[in-house]
Amino acid sequence: MRIAVDAMGGDHAPQAIVEGAILAAREYPKIEVILVGDKFRISALLNHVEKLPKSISIQHASEVIEMGESPLLGLRKKKDSSIAVAVQLVKEGRADAVVSAGNTGAVVTATKLKLRFLEGIERPAIGTVFRHNKGVSLLLDAGANIDCIPRHLFEFAIMGSDYAKEILGYPKPRVGLLSIGEEASKGNELTKEVFSMLEKTNLNFIGNVEGRDLLTGAADVIICDGFVGNVVLKVGESVAVYFKELMKKEFTSNPIRKLGALLLTGAFRSIARKADYAEYGGAPLIGVRGTCIICHGRSNPKAIKNAIRVASEVVSHHVNQHIVESIKANGHALARPPKSVS
Amino acid sequence: MRIAVDAMGGDHAPQAIVEGAILAAREYPKIEVILVGDKFRISALLNHVEKLPKSISIQHASEVIEMGESPLLGLRKKKDSSIAVAVQLVKEGRADAVVSAGNTGAVVTATKLKLRFLEGIERPAIGTVFRHNKGVSLLLDAGANIDCIPRHLFEFAIMGSDYAKEILGYPKPRVGLLSIGEEASKGNELTKEVFSMLEKTNLNFIGNVEGRDLLTGAADVIICDGFVGNVVLKVGESVAVYFKELMKKEFTSNPIRKLGALLLTGAFRSIARKADYAEYGGAPLIGVRGTCIICHGRSNPKAIKNAIRVASEVVSHHVNQHIVESIKANGHALARPPKSVS
Secondary structure (H helix, E strand, O other): OEEEEEOOOOOOOOHHHHHHHHHHHHHOOOOEEEEEEOHHHHHHHHHOOOOOOOOEEEEEOOEOOOOOOOHHHHHHHOOOEHHHHHHHHHHOOOOOEEEEOOOHHHHHHHHHHHHOEOOOOOOOEEOEEEEEOOEEEEEEOOOOOOOOOHHHHHHHHHHHHHHHHHOOOOOOOEEEEEOOOOOOOOOOHHHHHHHHHHHOOOOEEEEEEOHHHOOOOOOOEEEOOHHHHHHHHHHHHHHHHHHHHHHHHHHOOOHHHHHHHHHOHHHHHHHHHHOOHHHHOOEEEEOEOOEEEEOOOOOOHHHHHHHHHHHHHHHHOOHHHHHHHHHHHOHHHHOOOOOOOO | OEEEEEOOOOOOOOHHHHHHHHHHHHHOOOOEEEEEEOHHHHHHHHHOOOOOOOOEEEEEOOEOOOOOOOHHHHHHHOOOEHHHHHHHHHHOOOOOEEEEOOOHHHHHHHHHHHHOEOOOOOOOEEOEEEEEOOEEEEEEOOOOOOOOOHHHHHHHHHHHHHHHHHOOOOOOOEEEEEOOOOOOOOOOHHHHHHHHHHHOOOOEEEEEEOHHHOOOOOOOEEEOOHHHHHHHHHHHHHHHHHHHHHHHHHHOOOHHHHHHHHHOHHHHHHHHHHOOHHHHOOEEEEOEOOEEEEOOOOOOHHHHHHHHHHHHHHHHOOHHHHHHHHHHHOHHHHOOOOOOOO
8 A cells, every 4th residue: 555645735844744654654564655745855854763664765756836826827837746746656556545735726636637537426525524522524525616516416425425434434324415404495406406316315315414413413424515615614613713712811811710721621631632633634535536635734743644544544445436336326316307218 | 762572482482572671671761662472471471570661562463483383384374473463563664673583484584575675685684793702793694595696695795784884883894705715716606706796886895704714803794695604603503512512521520620610610601601692682684674683592581682772773773774875876886797888
């Protein structure tokens, strides 16, 4: 199993990425990590390491697409960027998967352009795994597809279900459609049509779920278009940050409160652990011919290590093959009722 | 100033509603409150009250539309429901505004059907006032209009701006369009078209805001379609509830933590106060010929009192008249570029 890791992408690259790669190589002996990027800078970091795992190698790439750069222009101008080279390794069969904490748009674009899509998939989607009080759920699309037609959300449901089955360990993932009421009649034009499609699939479709169900574990897979997904994830994050800041201010406003907060140190740590994105190892771009895990720009070594593990699991569990089969098995759900004989 | 209050709507009706009406009548001597509903039940509650303000009266309505009932069927079947009668009072000029914590769909439907819309408004919207660390902001539409065309969001922006100016006290409300990136080019087809419309208005349009800006006070008025608005508000609430439950569990898991939490009692109270929906007195349905404030089903007397105050302010500040003028003043923004001569 060979994972190409973009060593230059992310707020703390290459340091955090290289450290994460070393953690992964040590913990998962079957994984070979190919660090893609400036060989001089990467070597300098690796040279300090005692007992460097032999399963780590370097693939030189002379350029870097910066975080704020236009994905398409960046890829066009910088043919030798770490992102482009890492994806190229997958394309040429020299790596099984790619992991990057770099410019998300550039990672998505490079992967979609170079690897193309799985049979039956028109729109690859970004999945986001998040924790709630009963475990974890997967939301997709998290922002790769802004304007969607019903077929796209149908694809997200299939892809999400197979991913959740193989990677999150749900034998029969409950797939919910994010909408504004539980009844089939509640929703916008898009979700109402998707609802009637998903009813015809062999998925464990549980119907609509609402914004308030997001953190109650009502569904294992939550489907929405990329506009709604992006807004929802950012709102969720912002509410969490808001309460954190409010508490910080209130809990330090006088000595008695400070003492109270001190006694709760362990509780705060436990809560922070439960909200730690690093646990889930990045967001998969699902639906491309290959495996691509996108990490948060601020990824720390642990997040990178987990992303490398997840990438290897996606490959070894043949998630893509399952998706192609599921799309085929559910093609009838896409047929429009008026067309009677097919 | 006469406010018709649906005494029968809400989880704690009629008790909480009647108590809220009494609070309002005592605090705001210029407001006459007309309690609409079962006169026997309302009288029974009022009879207990010492020094009952003379500004409270009862308008009998023999029926109640229940919370789970279909709005349209409910209104058709129950002509003498408290909601229908309360709105009718406004229609007949016997009340200046209506306040209800009952079935939201029925309140919206009754108001839209009976009062009709303001000149130039195709889609009345529900506004929601929420608190963040720099004050309060207004989000609309919160769920009245699920599938929207650009013109509708243009209307929401005008209505929201005038409401925020008159009721929230922002001299020049910053209007933001909820989208998935700051640049004009970021968004879905709907928001991109709305962006170019709002640029042409005389509003203080500050461009796109993201989900993460919701609680940072980046905009005083946040515009989105009712599907996104509904999902966003419910997600926000669910994240807050999730953290509250997580903390409760962690803070009581051993005696030391319990002591810590005890020392923070004041801080928790202060945080709860900052998240108290009752402060903001309900959600206005903006764009109808009349004034309608919709309250949370679980409204307590304080929430009802504040809603009555807000309703009276909407009337006395002539918010509707301002909206009609603003729509007229900004009609040019709706013109499509290809049509040259008008």
